Amino acid sequence: MELYVERGFDETTVAEIAKRAGLTERTFFRHFADKREVLFAGAAMLQDLFVGAVTDAPADVPPVDAAMAGVVAGGAVIQERPAFSRQRYEIIAANAELQERELIKLASLSAALAGALRRRGVPDHAASLAAEVAIAVFKIAFERWVSDPVHLDLPQLMRASLDELRTVTADSETGGPAATRP
Amino acid sequence: MELYVERGFDETTVAEIAKRAGLTERTFFRHFADKREVLFAGAAMLQDLFVGAVTDAPADVPPVDAAMAGVVAGGAVIQERPAFSRQRYEIIAANAELQERELIKLASLSAALAGALRRRGVPDHAASLAAEVAIAVFKIAFERWVSDPVHLDLPQLMRASLDELRTVTADSETGGPAATRP
Numbered sequence: 001m002e003l004y005v006e007r008g009f010d011e012t013t014v015a016e017i018a019k020r021a022g023l024t025e026r027t028f029f030r031h032f033a034d035k036r037e038v039l040f041a042g043a044a045m046l047q048d049l050f051v052g053a054v055t056d057a058p059a060d061v062p063p064v065d066a067a068m069a070g071v072v073a074g075g076a077v078i079q080e081r082p083a084f085s086r087q088r089y090e091i092i093a094a095n096a097e098l099q100e101r102e103l104i105k106l107a108s109l110s111a112a113l114a115g116a117l118r119r120r121g122v123p124d125h126a127a128s129l130a131a132e133v134a135i136a137v138f139k140i141a142f143e144r145w146v147s148d149p150v151h152l153d154l155p156q157l158m159r160a161s162l163d164e165l166r167t168v169t170a171d172s173e174t175g176g177p178a179a180t181r182p
Numbered sequence: 183m184e185l186y187v188e189r190g191f192d193e194t195t196v197a198e199i200a201k202r203a204g205l206t207e208r209t210f211f212r213h214f215a216d217k218r219e220v221l222f223a224g225a226a227m228l229q230d231l232f233v234g235a236v237t238d239a240p241a242d243v244p245p246v247d248a249a250m251a252g253v254v255a256g257g258a259v260i261q262e263r264p265a266f267s268r269q270r271y272e273i274i275a276a277n278a279e280l281q282e283r284e285l286i287k288l289a290s291l292s293a294a295l296a297g298a299l300r301r302r303g304v305p306d307h308a309a310s311l312a313a314e315v316a317i318a319v320f321k322i323a324f325e326r327w328v329s330d331p332v333h334l335d336l337p338q339l340m341r342a343s344l345d346e347l348r349t350v351t352a353d354s355e356t357g358g359p360a361a362t363r364p
Contacts, residue, residue, distance in 0.1 A: 133318065
């Protein structure tokens with residue numbers, strides 16, 4: 001990670017990363033498929049956190065709140081490593097290929113959230129929408145948080161973003177949620 | 183496009199595409215950077231439609247409705263080519279690399295929508311949220327529409343998805359949008 005910051009992602013070799021970490025290249029490749037995976041090794045854990053929190057949410061919690069429980073659980077763990085998260089964000093922001101990989105990660109997380117919601121009995125379409133909303137909140141709150149990860153609170157920013165999303169979607173010509181129309 | 187369906191995307195060469203279309207390879211490359219671009223050539227037009235509709239929305243239209251005007255304008259044009267859209271969808275669904283390219287396209291469209299909203303004076307964060315909501319609606323309505331593109335109405339499905347999203351987000355423990363709390 002430090003090497004990516006110092007020299008740029010494309011210019012860093014696996015040999016250099018392994019050396020800095022005190023590993024042989026062979027040991028490196030036992031842990032990571034390639035040098036991108038150093039940055040995305042946490043994705044599986046994040047997905048487990050998301051899915052676990054959705055599964056554990058009480059049965060009467062509505063879909064978006066269950067999905068939010070997932071991303072907030074992930075946010076709480078991400079927040080424990082502010083320096084890592086900031087560095088990782090900057091490395092990815094500087095490299096188009098890594099940005100693509102990050103988009104794929106978010107799409108997978110959204111699909112995993114939707115799957116966990118469907119297993120709670122949420123209908124297909126509502127599950128996809130709730131998952132997309134939670135991922136949008138996750139993404140936008142993360143981008144805000146990472147600008148000052150030492151002082152800002154990520155789970156709190158996520159809740160604030162959901163509130164703002166509700167305001168933005170409800171504050172509309174059509175008079176708000178269809179369900180509450182007279 | 184037909185060739186991608188017949189033989190698979192990876193197995194089709196530019197020479198074969200050009201021959202089928204009655205073009206030389208040289209002419210093909212004058213129009214498309216590579217064979218992927220045959221599938222993504224419409225992205226720039228779609229972005230122009232999105233941005234144009236957002237820009238042209240009356241000044242008093244709230245952010246999400248302005249963003250929705252963008253995706254609905256795009257949906258109306260997509261709907262004019264049901265067979266093409268269905269084929270394109272199936273080709274992309276069968277190829278991981280093309281799915282990545284599609285995710286990148288959606289992220290670019292979201293950024294373009296957010297930019298158009300900011301130029302209307304929508305604050306940064308609200309613009310991003312409204313754009314993400316509109317893109318989620320676009321994506322989910324499109325997936326529903328493409329299952330039967332001859333009979334379903336894409337703009338109508340988009341409006342229905344937004345209504346459902348409003349229901350899904352408002353139907354919550356916290357009692358709905360923050361703005362309407364007492």
